[in-house]
Amino acid sequence: MKIGLFYSSDTGNTECVAELMRDEIGEEIMDIHEVFKTDLQDTIIQYDFIILGVPTWYDGEMQSEWANKLDDLAKVDLSNRKVAIYGLGEQEDWGEYFCDAMMPLALKAQESGATIIGNWPSVGYEFTDSKALIDEHTFIGLPLDEDRQADLTVSRIKTWLKLLLAELAVDNWRASLI
Template structure:
């Protein structure tokens, strides 16, 4: 079994994080895809997905993800495992911090996905976010390459360990998974 990491990236930041995730989980089990270069048939090829999306302007999805979300339906993600990570700027766009991640997570849930990887809000300073699953948790890993780039690698590493444990709890085992410290 393999994991598909699907990301949209205009500036390269989300792509770079996708590669960090691939490196942390292991290239043998993670296939990377730019959402721009794929179509919705990808959803029939994997049981586990990690979606990466930056938030643009006042909470908008990255343009390539916007197109893909329109094609997603209940048959494509039903009972598939999905984790999400999002990038945003909590200082300059604090009213919309990682909103696109919330949009993508809610769409996955509406399509029948099993969402994993919620992430605590501790250490972030934002006004509001459409990515809150609970008062103190985001739907997935929130990253800020504008204000806190020095925390990205550590946050990704911790999240990978968390995801690995959640996969095991769901009965999903990968033959090659790196031990991420």
């Protein structure tokens, strides 16, 4: 199984997270793609498992590159594919919109037939509100805050990747992840 990770990034943080994930999983298993440089319709269907990374801007806006590609994502048949979402946001200054952009991305993938996996607990975060919550205790994917909790990013990524692998029921991955 090959993993395709698709991200957008203005500041470079979402890209750095993508690279951390690829380094943890291994280049032989994960390819990363910047959405503005990628034909989603031709590329995303090459993968059985897909990770989508998106930062949230200002008052809950999706980063522009992903916003411009949502229609392309809607045209891809993601039936029989599992998709996980990670998002970056800033929970102190923009706490009422923390990682909001994760939800419309997840919903668009679901509309295209994907099964969303990789929910994450809301414990350990200090925010006011988030559209990325599926209930008061659970995010639709992995939220990260490189401004206020950068020291937790690597451990959260490692834990989330283990969770994803368990949900995928994959047991032949790198021993360091198990």
